[in-house]
Amino acid sequence: MLDAAVQVFSRRGYHAASMDEIAERAGISKPLVYLYLGSKADLFTACIRREAGRLREAITSVAEDGLAPQEQLWRGVNAFFGFVAQHREGWSVLYRQARGQGEPFSGEVAKMRRMIVETVAALIARAMAAEGVRKPAVEEDEVLALANALVGAGESLTEWLLDHPEESPEVTSARLMNLAWMGLSNVLRGKVWRPPAGPSR
Template sequence: MGAVKTKRMPRAVREQQMLDAAVRTFGQRGYMAASMDEIAELAGVSKPLVYLYLNSKEDLFTACIRREAAALTEAVRAGVDPGLPTDRQLWEGLRAFFTHTARNPDGWSILHLQARTHGEPFAAEVAAMRAEIVAFVTQLIVAAAREAHHDPDLAESEVAGLAEALVGAAESLAAWANATPGVTARQAAATLMNFAWSGLGNLMDGRPWTPPDALTR
């Protein structure tokens, strides 16, 4: 096979081209099966150039994780208008999440599957992204709860678990939606909204569900 000829272009543009190819390859083939030769060929560059720009397969995968994580968190934040009622904010945030993961299935595969199963450094990158999204959802829910209960001092810990559960459900549902033909981002968002808001709505109205007393079970 002859050497790959590349046109001169700014380093940042070339690097993004490589990352595009890497995300596609890692997302579809998995971290272990993906090869630097395959990534270089898909990017239309030589393998030495990939190593020159991104050092190693591990560094390339880390760069992919960071780029995809930043894009997802930005999409969720950009999708929420803080001036809307709480249910609309949650709806718009969920719709932005599912729209982004549906449009970027390879990136979502990297974040949800590949990075979490190939070592602590990769998993830590995804954990940082997840923590940012959970914190964002926590703030959204706690602000609504404080307003509903007229209690500006309501602790975040009162709703932190709800945010964790909601984000976890969204992650699982996104994986299912991407693997299920015909399920749209809007449908996925509506499914989770219907599941979550009945409980959150009761909480905002001061009617939380409580476990039965141990003596009466």
């Protein structure tokens, strides 16, 4: 039922999707859909939670503790884009549909995003420790800001990946790593860009 619902929601959008079509795709009667999953809003929430759980599992399952931070980040990024490529309809429900529907749906997506940001922030913190960077050289807020920037770039690149189905998730992952890690490696060594000195306008 959830597979059918994800397909319909991703193609029709939340408001245009009908329980009749979902039931037909699932091969069951509409009363059974209501019996097992409740209202249309309940069904949409169940779809969001399942796809968010799948994405969370895809990312966290590859970041093994014994790996170097750079390798952990690479694996997490690659798992993220791999999920998007393999579950395009699920990503559409999460990112394109749920975010624009307001509460409670947008709140479910916000929880998922916070989890991803916290995971990336933890990897950045580990990389800092590996490079010998300690507070107050880089504050906690700075780490969270960098993690948010990296996740935001990843979200933008998913649109590129979806619009270019011929491109592999690995290539897209390498693009993000080239953009983020090559610059981040300098930050970890204390080499940061600062505005040029001079009169402010």
